[in-house]
Amino acid sequence: MSSASPTPTEGTAPTEGTAPAEGTAPAEGTAPAEGTAPAEGTAPAEGTAPAAGVTPAAGTVPAGETAGGTRRRRRGPRTWLAALPLVAFTGLCFGLPLGALLYGAVTRTDPGTGATALTGEHLSRSLQGPYLGSLLGSVQLSALTALIASVLGVLIAQAVVTSRSQALRNAVLTASGVLANFGGVPLAFAFIATVGISGVVTQLADLSSLGWNLYSFTGLAVVYLYFLIPLMVLVILPALDGLRPQWREAAQNAGAGGWQYWRHVGIPVLAPSLLGGFVLLFGSAFAAHATAAALVGGSVPLVTLKIADALSGNVLVGQENVALALGLDMILIAGLVMAVHLPLQRRSARWLR
Amino acid sequence: MLGAAVLTTATACGAAPEGAAGADGDGAKAATAASAKDFGGMDALVEAAKREGALHVIALPPDWANYGELIKTFETTYGIEIESENPDAASADEIAAVKSRKGQKRAPDVLDLGIAFARSGAEEGLFAPYKVEAWDKIPAAQKDEAGRWYNDYGGYVSIGCDAKRIPNCPKTFADLLEPEYKGKVALNGNPTKSGSAFGGVYAAALANKGSFADIQPGIDFFGKLKKSGNFIPVESTPATVEKGETPISIDWDYLNAGYADQFKDKGVDWQVAVPTDGVYAQFYSQAINKDAPHPAAARLWMEYLYSAEGQNLWLKGYARPVLLPAMTADGTADKAFVAKLPAVTGTPAFPASAELDKAKATLAEKWDKALS
Numbered sequence: 001m002s003s004a005s006p007t008p009t010e011g012t013a014p015t016e017g018t019a020p021a022e023g024t025a026p027a028e029g030t031a032p033a034e035g036t037a038p039a040e041g042t043a044p045a046e047g048t049a050p051a052a053g054v055t056p057a058a059g060t061v062p063a064g065e066t067a068g069g070t071r072r073r074r075r076g077p078r079t080w081l082a083a084l085p086l087v088a089f090t091g092l093c094f095g096l097p098l099g100a101l102l103y104g105a106v107t108r109t110d111p112g113t114g115a116t117a118l119t120g121e122h123l124s125r126s127l128q129g130p131y132l133g134s135l136l137g138s139v140q141l142s143a144l145t146a147l148i149a150s151v152l153g154v155l156i157a158q159a160v161v162t163s164r165s166q167a168l169r170n171a172v173l174t175a176s177g178v179l180a181n182f183g184g185v186p187l188a189f190a191f192i193a194t195v196g197i198s199g200v201v202t203q204l205a206d207l208s209s210l211g212w213n214l215y216s217f218t219g220l221a222v223v224y225l226y227f228l229i230p231l232m233v234l235v236i237l238p239a240l241d242g243l244r245p246q247w248r249e250a251a252q253n254a255g256a257g258g259w260q261y262w263r264h265v266g267i268p269v270l271a272p273s274l275l276g277g278f279v280l281l282f283g284s285a286f287a288a289h290a291t292a293a294a295l296v297g298g299s300v301p302l303v304t305l306k307i308a309d310a311l312s313g314n315v316l317v318g319q320e321n322v323a324l325a326l327g328l329d330m331i332l333i334a335g336l337v338m339a340v341h342l343p344l345q346r347r348s349a350r351w352l353r
Numbered sequence: 354m355l356g357a358a359v360l361t362t363a364t365a366c367g368a369a370p371e372g373a374a375g376a377d378g379d380g381a382k383a384a385t386a387a388s389a390k391d392f393g394g395m396d397a398l399v400e401a402a403k404r405e406g407a408l409h410v411i412a413l414p415p416d417w418a419n420y421g422e423l424i425k426t427f428e429t430t431y432g433i434e435i436e437s438e439n440p441d442a443a444s445a446d447e448i449a450a451v452k453s454r455k456g457q458k459r460a461p462d463v464l465d466l467g468i469a470f471a472r473s474g475a476e477e478g479l480f481a482p483y484k485v486e487a488w489d490k491i492p493a494a495q496k497d498e499a500g501r502w503y504n505d506y507g508g509y510v511s512i513g514c515d516a517k518r519i520p521n522c523p524k525t526f527a528d529l530l531e532p533e534y535k536g537k538v539a540l541n542g543n544p545t546k547s548g549s550a551f552g553g554v555y556a557a558a559l560a561n562k563g564s565f566a567d568i569q570p571g572i573d574f575f576g577k578l579k580k581s582g583n584f585i586p587v588e589s590t591p592a593t594v595e596k597g598e599t600p601i602s603i604d605w606d607y608l609n610a611g612y613a614d615q616f617k618d619k620g621v622d623w624q625v626a627v628p629t630d631g632v633y634a635q636f637y638s639q640a641i642n643k644d645a646p647h648p649a650a651a652r653l654w655m656e657y658l659y660s661a662e663g664q665n666l667w668l669k670g671y672a673r674p675v676l677l678p679a680m681t682a683d684g685t686a687d688k689a690f691v692a693k694l695p696a697v698t699g700t701p702a703f704p705a706s707a708e709l710d711k712a713k714a715t716l717a718e719k720w721d722k723a724l725s
């Protein structure tokens with residue numbers, strides 16, 4: 001019947017299920033309800049997460065000394081104690097669902113006898129035919145929207161920073177905080193009412209004859225940008241603030257032009273934050289379900305929609321384990337994206353303090 | 354030791370739900386009763402159900418086939434409170450609820466399932482066999498021999514159309530391809546998920562030289578509809594119908610006919626036609642959870658649904674109850690409601706289980722490609 005209920009998918013894919021609880025802590029209530037998981041604990045956690053209480057010392061070590069390695073090792077046990085609540089929480093909220101997911105994805109239970117056996121069937125099915133198509137579709141949509149939103153978000157944030165207007169800054173930050181959380185079904189319906197088939201603007205401007213179609217890949221990308229760009233602004237604004245004016249002055253004194261400053265100072269320093277922002281946006285778009293479900297139903301193949309179909313449908317019987325396998329695929333992809341980001345983040349986080 | 358004790362009191366009911374109303378022996382008896390006779394007649398069944406005092410149902414939308422009134426009438430007739438959970442849930446959710454809440458008080462007592470889920474659930478041994486009083490009148494093709502599930506109500510795939518917005522309402526699948534319907538034709542959801550949308554594709558297959566064993570022409574039809582720009586992937590709901598977002602909606606005739614009633618006062622002239630070129634009917638099935646926390650109330654609910662009163666209430670919601678042929682013959686069907694049903698030519702045929710499975714597999718494989 002109604003496919004607008006997001007709960008089934010969120011329950012199964014740990015990336016989503018645990019996001020809301022955590023997303024609020026590190027990102028100061030700015031992260032959207034959906035899909036903040038992948039970048040969690042990496043980019044925004046730095047400042048506020050419980051473990052951060054012990055990190056400031058680590059920041060001074062590499063800056064002042066070359067032999068920081070030995071010191072870090074000595075502080076080990078105490079760090080572990082402080083981080084214990086976080087570790088326990090993560091283990092409970094990520095580990096348990098992940099274990100259940102893994103178990104379901106590689107086993108099969110015979111309905112008659114109740115016997116359980118190992119099988120690779122679900123995983124291989126999740127990487128074939130329409131399921132593979134949905135994975136690729138999701139990656140494509142997420143990468144594209146994250147890229148566009150990253151670029152536009154940085155430009156907007158930079159404009160706000162250089163304007164030095166406190167009023168503008170407050171306005172943009174507040175608006176971004178609200179809009180970044182404005183996802184899901186309400187957003188979809190806002191767009192349907194405005195530029196849907198019988199939407200107000202569609203009727204007034206006769207958009208249909210211009211080839212506009214909200215219920216397509218392009219339409220979905222536009223809707224995603226609506227909450228991804230504000231998210232990028234929120235993430236990148238502090239990093240842009242961290243670029244000290246002295247660096248630019250120093251560069252200018254040394255005879256560098258604007259482009260050279262960005263090429264050799266600005267962008268390298270910002271790189272981890274930019275990449276972190278991109279990863280966050282990618283995860284946000286990758287895990288989004290309700291918006292897409294309300295907007296395009298099954299006509300744009302997305303992995304979250306496929307999981308929902310398999311878990312909660314009236315048509316296909318016995319697809320639960322394929323849904324779990326798809327969830328596992330999602331985690332692997334999110335993990336891969338994060339793996340690119342982590343080393344870079346560690347390397348130059350020290351510049352932005 | 355505990356196992357032995359349970360075995361002696363009641364076979365096949367290892368998980369006699371705790372907290373079920375009534376004495377232990379009584380609860381066990383209700384949980385294994387295969388007909389009203391096992392209680393000692395209908396009166397005793399009503400008595401036992403009243404003692405339990407509640408019935409837990411799932412996935413019964415009040416605006417679907419008149420379920421709202423069915424629930425209310427049952428509550429007032431027997432004084433049994435119905436706890437309705439997640440009205441918009443799907444068959445898969447119902448089965449999941451049965452499995453995950455085995456032995457809990459919150460488990461659903463009765464289920465209204467898509468036929469494939471009824472069959473697979475029976476195979477997994479999730480349902481209690483029970484034969485209602487009207488058992489013999491249910492056609493043999495529409496029930497499980499052991500009484501683990503039987504069809505309850507169904508309808509035809511129909512085309513609903515907002516006559517205020519569409520000057521010339523389509524009557525057949527062939528009509529839908531006309532350029533005048535650009536950006537106007539919707540299904541009730543994604544056919545790999547929604548039963549009614551699946552029915553729409555199946556009917557389109559029949560309209561395009563396909564068969565129960567061959568759903569491909571139906572998929573191709575919607576592919577063509579998408580390419581021409583006529584098809585919109587918006588899932589039609591009462592809201593989209595009312596707002597004119599889905600001016601033409603392929604859906605069960607009982608839902609479409611219900612919308613016509615619902616929105617008459619709101620200026621929507623919703624017309625319903627069962628397409629003559631693709632006649633497809635499908636029934637849902639009713640079953641009792643084997644570990645129902647309210648076993649007697651569950652059985653009373655079944656008796657109520659398959660009584661003339663229950664069947665007529667479905668009929669009032671434009672759904673075609675399974676006993677309609679028998680009730681038309683013996684004169685208990687409400688003639689006013691029968692007269693209001695959308696007209697259908699010919700008699701419905703039903704796909705065999707294997708044909709249905711094959712069609713679904715083909716659909717799951719090909720639908721995305723055809724629509725993108």
